[in-house]
Amino acid sequence: MEDYKFIFNEAMREVSLADHIIYTTYPIVKDKALFLSAVNHLTNSAVKAINSYLSKEKYYKRILMVPESNRLKVRMFIEKYSSDMNINQDFWNSLLDMVELADSKPSRIQFEKQDTLCIVNENYRMFRFDMDKVKKHLILVKDLIRKIDNKL
Numbered sequence: 001m002e003d004y005k006f007i008f009n010e011a012m013r014e015v016s017l018a019d020h021i022i023y024t025t026y027p028i029v030k031d032k033a034l035f036l037s038a039v040n041h042l043t044n045s046a047v048k049a050i051n052s053y054l055s056k057e058k059y060y061k062r063i064l065m066v067p068e069s070n071r072l073k074v075r076m077f078i079e080k081y082s083s084d085m086n087i088n089q090d091f092w093n094s095l096l097d098m099v100e101l102a103d104s105k106p107s108r109i110q111f112e113k114q115d116t117l118c119i120v121n122e123n124y125r126m127f128r129f130d131m132d133k134v135k136k137h138l139i140l141v142k143d144l145i146r147k148i149d150n151k152l
Helices: 003-029 034-058 070-085 087-101 131-151
Strands: 109-113 116-120 126-130
Touching: 003 034, 003 126, 003 131, 034 070, 034 087, 034 109, 034 116, 034 131, 070 087, 070 131, 087 126, 126 131
Parallel strands: none
Antiparallel strands: 109 116, 116 126
């Protein structure tokens, strides 16, 4: 009945995992697989939080359907509800890039360059992540989750 609450709890779990990886595990191990895992957990967390909000809107018949694609879910949320969230446009662009990266095929090229993880997807688009950028993104994802929680 209230599936959106279950989805939101999964988003909370994902952001908790990302936080643990970023602030506890990665500084000790410094493995690029952990770094990429943290980025994936952040992306999943934001998408699940958005999905929970859209599912709630569908449950109360304020929207007709929730798109299947994560990219379309994020775009729909940005178009309809981002003004209520008061989060800057750079975050939304970064989130769309991370969703594109997460949806790309696993045969992507990865390499490290001066504490920056560079990933090239199958369309030869390069994504760069450093720890400061990921930490800022974590703060913004937590803020997004808090704001969505207040509206659920």
